[in-house]
Amino acid sequence: MKDTFEERLTRAMNLRASGEYEAVLTLMIELAGERPESAFVQYQAAAIHDRLGLEKAAVPYYEKSLALGLSDPEDEANAYLGLGSTYRTLGDYENARRVLMCGRGKFPSHRSFDVFLAMTLHNVGEHTEAMRLLLLLIADTSGDAEVVAYKRAIAFYAENIDRIWPGDDDSD
Known part of the structure; x- marks a missing residue:
């Protein structure tokens, strides 16, 4: 007798938990x-x-899951992050940015979107914005005492990363 769909899905989840990814x-x-x-x-x-490094094959599954609408917000956020990250690793930076920005808009408390978006922005040469996102993330989330001590300065410089202040010298 063949296992039911639900039994096979449960088996897949159990196999994943035990690290048997090929079987999953x-x-x-x-x-x-x-x-x-x-x-x-x-x-x-x-x-x-995605877990097995089969990014190109993962894309249609991610796209379909999002189009169908995931009921669990955590799954939805992870699907946006997974699809955006996958597009980035495939060099499809335009779609990566679009998906990550959409996910970031829907799930603003998921700060991991900022990290993956910063990587994408770096890939397209938008280094200032990438650095700004990462500096703000560090300022907002670090628990390191040395970083916390400079939180305001880091946040300020995140918005002024390319600014040069005039010196105090007496020249000319």
Whole structure:
């Protein structure tokens, strides 16, 4: 007797928890084909492809999961982050920026979007904005006492990273 869909999905989740990713991949491809209308299953298929370094194959699963609408906000945020990051690693910086900005707008408390967006901005030569995002992230989230002591200065310089102040010398 063949296992039910739910039993196979549970097995896939258990295999993933135990690190048996290749077996999960096989199961998730099968399950995603059987339930193309399940955003959760499409997302899980994307995530396992991504985990195994199969970024190009992960994209359609991520896209479909987001188009279908994930019910769990954490899954949705992770799908946006996964798709944006995947586009970036594939060199598709325009789509990476679009997806990461969308995810960042929907989930502003997920500061990991700032990190991946900064990497994307770096890739397209927008170094000042990339640095600004990272400096603000550091200022806002660091618990390191030395960084906290300079939080205001770091936040100020994040907005003025390219500014040069005149010196106090007596020349000319």
